[in-house]
Amino acid sequence: MVIDSPAPVPTREAVLEILDTVKDPEVPVLSVRELGIVRDVDVDPAGAVTVTVTPTYSGCPAIDVIEHDILAALAAAGVTQARVQTAYAPAWTTDWIGPDARAKLKAYGIAPPGPAETGGLVQLLRARRTPPCPYCDSRDTEIRSEFGPTACKSVCWCNSCRQPFEEFKAI
Amino acid sequence: MTAPSVLPPPPRPPHDELELLLRLGDDRLVLGHRLSEWCGHAPILEEDIALANVSLDLLGQATMFLRRAGEVEGKDRDEDALAYWREAVEFRNCLLVEQPNGDFAFTIARQFLFDVYAVVTLDAMSRSANAELAAIAAKSLKEAKYHVRHSGEWILKLGDGTDESHRRVQRALDELWRFTPELFAPDDVAARLAAQGVGPDLPTLRGQWESLVRDVVERATLTLPHEASHTPHLHGGRKGMHSEHLGHLLAEMQIVARSHPGAKW
Numbered sequence: 001m002v003i004d005s006p007a008p009v010p011t012r013e014a015v016l017e018i019l020d021t022v023k024d025p026e027v028p029v030l031s032v033r034e035l036g037i038v039r040d041v042d043v044d045p046a047g048a049v050t051v052t053v054t055p056t057y058s059g060c061p062a063i064d065v066i067e068h069d070i071l072a073a074l075a076a077a078g079v080t081q082a083r084v085q086t087a088y089a090p091a092w093t094t095d096w097i098g099p100d101a102r103a104k105l106k107a108y109g110i111a112p113p114g115p116a117e118t119g120g121l122v123q124l125l126r127a128r129r130t131p132p133c134p135y136c137d138s139r140d141t142e143i144r145s146e147f148g149p150t151a152c153k154s155v156c157w158c159n160s161c162r163q164p165f166e167e168f169k170a171i
Numbered sequence: 172m173t174a175p176s177v178l179p180p181p182p183r184p185p186h187d188e189l190e191l192l193l194r195l196g197d198d199r200l201v202l203g204h205r206l207s208e209w210c211g212h213a214p215i216l217e218e219d220i221a222l223a224n225v226s227l228d229l230l231g232q233a234t235m236f237l238r239r240a241g242e243v244e245g246k247d248r249d250e251d252a253l254a255y256w257r258e259a260v261e262f263r264n265c266l267l268v269e270q271p272n273g274d275f276a277f278t279i280a281r282q283f284l285f286d287v288y289a290v291v292t293l294d295a296m297s298r299s300a301n302a303e304l305a306a307i308a309a310k311s312l313k314e315a316k317y318h319v320r321h322s323g324e325w326i327l328k329l330g331d332g333t334d335e336s337h338r339r340v341q342r343a344l345d346e347l348w349r350f351t352p353e354l355f356a357p358d359d360v361a362a363r364l365a366a367q368g369v370g371p372d373l374p375t376l377r378g379q380w381e382s383l384v385r386d387v388v389e390r391a392t393l394t395l396p397h398e399a400s401h402t403p404h405l406h407g408g409r410k411g412m413h414s415e416h417l418g419h420l421l422a423e424m425q426i427v428a429r430s431h432p433g434a435k436w
Contacts, residue, residue, distance in 0.1 A: 058310055059231025088235065089306035091313060121290040121316065122383045124323045146321060147221035151228065155217070171313045 009047035010079050016041055018077045019051070025065045026150045027168075029108040032066055036096025039087055049074060049082040054092045057151040094170050105168060106134045111156065113170035131167045133158035143167070188301065189243050190263065190360045191370050193253075194409055196236030197264035200254055201417070202285060203229030204424050205272055214275055221321060225282070228314045235307045255428035259418045260411040267350040269408070269417040273343065276336065279325040280343035286319035287383050288354050292371045300368035323387045330391025341393050348396035352404040355380070360409075 019041070022032045032038050032053070040052040051070055055063045067084045074082045094113035097105075102112035111131035117123070130141045138160030146154045146169070153166040206226035213219035237250035248256075268285060272278045293315055296308035329340040355377040357365075364370030385395050407413065427434075 055231075055310075057228060057231060058235055058314060059227035059229070061227070087306075088310050089302070091306070091310040093313075117316070121294055122287060122319050122323060122387070123316070124320055124327065124387060145217035145221060146317060147217070147224040149220070151224055169317070171317070 008078075009045070010043060010049065010077075012041050012043050014077075015043060015049055015051070015074070015079065018073050018079070019070065022066070022069050022073045025062045025069070026152070027105070027108075027110070029104050030097075030101050032070065034098065034101035034104075036092060036094075037066065047079075047081055049079055051082065051084045052087050053084055054087050054090075056092050060151050062150075092171075094168060097168075109134050109165060110153065111165060111167040113168040116170050131156060133161060133163070134165055135163055136161040141165075186244070187360050187364050188304075188369065189240055190409075191364055192236050192240035192243065192304075193263040194265075196233045196240055196250075196253070197262045198268050198285070199229040199233035199236065201262070201264045201420065202268035202282075203227070203233060204420060205268065205270075206278075206282075208272055209278065218275075222278075225318050225321065228318065232307070232311045232314070235310070239303055239307065251428070255425045259413050259421055262408075262411060262413065262417060262421070264408055264413075264417075265350070265353050266405050266408040266414055267347065267354065269414060269420060270347070270350065271416055274339060276329050276339035277343040277346070279322055279329065280340055280347055283319070283322040283326050283387070284344075284347060284351060284384065286315060286322045287380055289315040290319055291376045291380050291383070292373075295371040295376060299370070304369065326387050326393070327391045330388070330393040337392065340391075344388065344393060345396050349404050353406045353408060356406060356409075358409060 016033065019033050019038055020031050024030050024032060024035050024037070027035070035056065037053050037056065038051060039054050040050075042050045042052075044050075051074075053063075053066065053070070063086075070084055071082055074080075093116045095116045097113065105112045111134045114129065114131065117128075128143075130139070130143055132139050133141050133156075136158065138158055140159040142157050142159065144155045144157050144164070148155045148166055152169055154169050156165050156167050157163075158165060203226045206222045206229065209222045210219065210226075213222055233254070234250050237253045241248045241250060241253055267281060270277075270281060273281075290312065293308045293312040297305055297312055299305040299308065326340065329336040331337070355373045357374050361370055361373050365372040381395075388395050405414075
């Protein structure tokens with residue numbers, strides 16, 4: 001005999017807790033919520049879950065993996081009626097990364113982003129401050145390249161402890 | 172069931188929004204592909220990574236614009252179908268972006284001229300009356316602003332560098348200048364979209380573009396080419412009339428998709 005019992009309708013809070021366990025594949029110390037990628041969660045009366053995400057960088061190759069990981073985490077928790085949709089506005093900004101997440105980045109060896117830039121369209125000269133070293137906190141650092149191994153990070157050098165480190169770019 | 176019509180279908184009215192999305196998407200798709208040709212060949216490792224990063228951003232932006240183009244076209248074509256299954260005459264990119272890479276100075280000069288064009292047009296479109304377009308433009312603008320910082324700093328380094336680097340980047344600017352009037356050339360499509368507050372008002376943006384370009388070029392001890400001395404100006408990309416270079420680029424870009432239709436990996 002088979003008894004069809006409808007799956008329980010998950011609460012929005014429960015879904016958010018599940019999303020807390022989904023890490024960014026390229027910055028595995030932060031969850032997709034801490035990065036500000038998850039913009040909204042909706043649970044309709046029938047229990048169907050819609051997670052709205054926004055890409056960090058438009059060409060970020062991790063976005064497909066993130067979508068897959070979100071659906072896999074929800075499915076593992078028994079939430080099978082789920083989909084992920086993408087929203088471009090408002091555009092993602094590193095200002096959405098909170099203080100706790102910034103502390104985790106620093107502990108992981110990545111200098112957290114400064115405030116997102118505003119102002120002129122063409123800003124060339126690096127009046128841009130250099131980030132403090134995440135290892136020794138020295139301010140005697142330099143930016144070696146604004147383009148690092150992933151789209152979201154630049155490559156820096158600490159003149160005090162003489163170590164390379166990455167900075168999460170402010171956008 | 173309706174009988175088959177013996178009359179040819181009426182000519183379709185020009186689909187202005189689609190045209191604009193294709194122009195925006197194709198500029199980025201073609202330039203992104205050009206930059207990807209540097210992967211493994213750039214003068215230093217950091218620059219190799221930088222050009223590949225910019226390329227990836229441009230391909231990401233192209234994806235957003237072309238996906239939207241497919242939606243408004245309504246013929247069930249996604250961004251991949253538009254990228255891989257159109258012919259050169261169907262591409263709407265400007266001629267500037269399809270020019271071959273040349274030497275490093277040529278690539279940087281081409282990039283700088285485009286990056287400044289990108290920031291002024293994306294900035295204008297971030298206030299578009301078309302919400303989808305405004306959203307994609309605002310997102311892309313953030314990336315374009317650090318692209319122009321990169322290419323602009325290279326203009327300074329090369330222009331104010333050695334005699335050799337100065338000579339090469341000046342030559343690149345001189346050669347590329349004839350492709351820049353096309354960027355701002357008003358046509359019916361652009362004029363209608365500007366009047367509706369959807370597309371950028373290109374002729375009025377030209378002054379802003381030129382003053383931003385001039386500021387960096389002169390700081391780099393380079394000379395802005397004189398428009399009149401670099402004729403003929405080359406046009407046609409927005410109508411599908413391209414230089415011979417685009418066909419070669421597309422052949423390489425499209426061969427895998429066309430050889431193995433529907434393949435997934």
